[in-house]
Amino acid sequence: MQTTCACHPLTMENRASAAIIVRLTGEYRVPHDLILTILTVMLGATALVAICHRLGLSSIVGYLATGLLLGPYLLGILHESETIHWLAELGVVLLMFTIGLEFSLPRLLASRQLVLGLGGAQVATVTLLFGAALAVAFGIDWSLAIILGGAFAMSSTAVSLKQLGEQNELATTHGRVSTAILLFQDLAAVPFLVLLPLLGEQAGGIGHVLLFTLMKAAVVFVLLAWTGRSLLPRVLHWVAESHSLELFMLTVLAMALTAASVSMLAGLSATLGAFMAGMMLGETHFRHQIEADIRPFRDLMLGIFFISIGMQLDPAVLYQQLIPILLVIISLTLIKGLVMWLLIRGFGYQKSIAARSAIVLAQGGEFGLLLVSQVISIRSDEAGLLQPVLAGLIISMLLAPLLLRNNETLANFLMHSGDKDDAKNAIDNGAQGDDDFRDHVVILGYGRLGRGIARVLIENNIETLAIDSDPRLVRELRLQGEPVLFGDASNPGLLQQARIDQARAAAITFDDFEHARRVIAQIRRFNEQLPVMLSHPADHDDCEIGDDNVIVFDSEMESALMFARQLLVVAGVETSAADLAVNSVRSHDYSELRGVGDED
Known part of the structure; x- marks a missing residue:
C-alpha cells in the first residue's frame, strides 16, 4: 500500500526564501552579552x-x-x-x-x-x-x-x-x-x-x-x-x-x-x-x-x-x-x-x-x-x-x-537650647493645602451613593476626599469646589495622593467586586488596619474578602428594608412599629429574605 507524503519538494522560489531565512537567522545572534549585562545591572541594583x-x-x-x-x-x-x-x-x-x-x-x-x-x-x-x-x-x-x-x-x-x-x-x-x-x-x-x-x-x-x-x-x-x-x-x-x-x-x-x-x-x-x-x-x-x-x-x-x-x-x-x-x-x-x-x-x-x-x-x-x-x-x-x-x-x-x-x-x-517651646511652635497651625488631608474618609466611587455618603459625613464635620474615574463628573464637581481626584481607585500612587495612610476609614461604592478586591489589596499596602466599608449585594458566595477590617454592606437588602419601612408607614403602621419590623429582619441576618429565588 502506497502512502503519499504531504511534504512537497521545494520550488526554486521556496529554496530562495529558505536560503534567505537561514542566512538571516545565522547572521542574527541573540546578544547574550547584552542580556547578561542587563541581568547583572538589575540584580545589582x-x-x-x-x-x-x-x-x-x-x-x-x-x-x-x-x-x-x-x-x-x-x-x-x-x-x-x-x-x-x-x-x-x-x-x-x-x-x-x-x-x-x-x-x-x-x-x-x-x-x-x-x-x-x-x-x-x-x-x-x-x-x-x-x-x-x-x-x-x-x-x-x-x-x-x-x-x-x-x-x-x-x-x-x-x-x-x-x-x-x-x-x-x-x-x-x-x-x-x-x-x-x-x-x-x-x-x-x-x-x-x-x-x-x-x-x-x-x-x-x-x-x-x-x-x-x-x-x-x-x-x-x-x-x-x-x-x-x-x-x-x-x-x-x-x-x-x-x-x-x-x-x-x-x-x-x-x-x-x-x-x-x-x-x-x-x-x-x-x-x-x-x-x-x-x-x-x-x-x-x-x-x-x-x-x-x-x-x-x-x-x-x-x-x-x-x-x-x-x-x-x-x-x-x-x-x-x-x-x-x-x-x-x-x-x-x-x-x-x-x-x-x-x-x-x-x-x-x-x-x-x-x-x-x-x-x-x-x-x-x-x-x-x-x-x-x-x-x-x-x-x-x-x-x-x-x-x-x-x-x-x-x-x-x-x-x-x-x-x-x-x-x-x-x-x-x-542652638544650645533644649527648649520644648520651639518644638511645640514647630507644628504648623496654618491652613492646609488641598492635598493635606488627615483623619478623613476616602470615598472610592463618587456616584449618587458616594455623594450621599459625603453629604452626611460633612454635616457631621468629617472631611472627605473622593476618587472617581468619570472625567466629566470629576470636572463638574471640582468646579463646585468638592475634593475629588480623577483616576483608577486601585492605582497605588493615586491612593497615596488621597492620603489613604492618614485616613480614618474608606468607603467603596462601585459595583465591580473584583475591582473592589484590587482596591482593598492596594489600601492594605498603606494602611493594614484601616476600616473599609464595601457596598455590595451580600447574598452571593463571591463576596468573601477574608479581611476582618472590611465590612460588606448589603446594598440591595438594605434598600429593600428601607423601602419596606416606608411602605409600612404609608400603609398606616406607626413609625416605631415599622422600625421594629425592619430591625427584626436585620437581627436575623436577613434570613427571612435570603435564599428566596436562589434555586434558579
Whole structure:
C-alpha cells in the first residue's frame, strides 16, 4: 500500500526564501552579552537598593552605588553608551514633567513670600557665593562658575521629602519651609539647564547666545502655554472618556515627549519643554492620575540616570583628592547650612526652625548631580575640578538621611537650647493645602451613593476626599469646589495622593467586586488596619474578602428594608412599629429574605 507524503519538494522560489531565512537567522545572534549585562545591572541594583532600604537610606544611594560598582572604574561591566545616555535623559525629562505637574501658578502666588522670596534668596545667594569662590580659587570662566554654584545651591528633593514624610514632619513649620525652598530649587534647575549650552561658547559671543537663548525660551514658553491651555485638556478629556488606562498613559507620555522634542528643536533643553507640559497639565483635574501613572516609569528611568552618574565617579579620586572632596562636603553641610540659617532667620522664623530647615537641606541634590555630569560631558578638560565636586555631592547625599533623622537633636545642640517651646511652635497651625488631608474618609466611587455618603459625613464635620474615574463628573464637581481626584481607585500612587495612610476609614461604592478586591489589596499596602466599608449585594458566595477590617454592606437588602419601612408607614403602621419590623429582619441576618429565588 502506497502512502503519499504531504511534504512537497521545494520550488526554486521556496529554496530562495529558505536560503534567505537561514542566512538571516545565522547572521542574527541573540546578544547574550547584552542580556547578561542587563541581568547583572538589575540584580545589582535590586540588591543594593534593598540594602539601602534596610539601612534607612534613599534608593538613589543604591543606584549610585550600582553605577560605581559595575562601572568602568571597578568591575567594568557597564560602559558609557548611547542607550544608557538616552534612557538617563528620558528619566530626567519625566522628572521635570512630574515637577511641572506639582507646580501650580495659583498655589505659587498664594505662598509667594515663602517660595519665591525665601527660595529665590537661597538659590541666588548660594549660587553667587559658591560661584564667585570657585571662579577666584580656580580661575574658571563665569558661565562655568555660575552653573557649578547652582549645583551647590540644589538639595535633594527625593531624599528630603521622603525622609520628612516618613518622620511625619512635612506639616511642621520647618517641613513647610524646607518644602518651599526645595520647590524653588526644582524650578531654578530649568534655567540652569537652559544655560548649559553656553559652556561651549567663546567668551565674546556669550552675550548674543544668551539673548538668543532667552528669546527662544520665551517663544517656546508661549507656544507650549497656548497649546497646553487650549488643546491638551480637551485631548485628555476625550481620551479619558474611553476608560482605557493604556491609551491614557500613552497619550500622556506622547505629550511629554512632544513638548520635550519641540524644546530640543528650538535648540533648548528637553527638560524645559517637559516642565512646561507638566505645568499646563498640572492645572487640570487629571493631574493626580497622570502623576500616579507615570511615577513607576519615571522612577525606573531615573534609576538608570543615577546609575549613569555613579559610572562617572572614579573611586581613585576618593584618596587622590581627599582634601578637595572634604572641602566640598564641608561647604555643602556647614557653609551652605549657615547661609540658609541666616536667610530663614531673616524671614522671621525662630532659631530652632531655621536650624532644622538648614539641616534638612544641607546636602547636594539630584539636579546638582545632573548639572555636574552634564558639565563633565561638555568640559572634559575640567575633570580635575569636577570629579571632586561630583564625589562630594554624592557623599553628602549619603550622609543626608542621618542628618534628617536627627535634625531636632542637632538643632537643639547647635542652638544650645533644649527648649520644648520651639518644638511645640514647630507644628504648623496654618491652613492646609488641598492635598493635606488627615483623619478623613476616602470615598472610592463618587456616584449618587458616594455623594450621599459625603453629604452626611460633612454635616457631621468629617472631611472627605473622593476618587472617581468619570472625567466629566470629576470636572463638574471640582468646579463646585468638592475634593475629588480623577483616576483608577486601585492605582497605588493615586491612593497615596488621597492620603489613604492618614485616613480614618474608606468607603467603596462601585459595583465591580473584583475591582473592589484590587482596591482593598492596594489600601492594605498603606494602611493594614484601616476600616473599609464595601457596598455590595451580600447574598452571593463571591463576596468573601477574608479581611476582618472590611465590612460588606448589603446594598440591595438594605434598600429593600428601607423601602419596606416606608411602605409600612404609608400603609398606616406607626413609625416605631415599622422600625421594629425592619430591625427584626436585620437581627436575623436577613434570613427571612435570603435564599428566596436562589434555586434558579
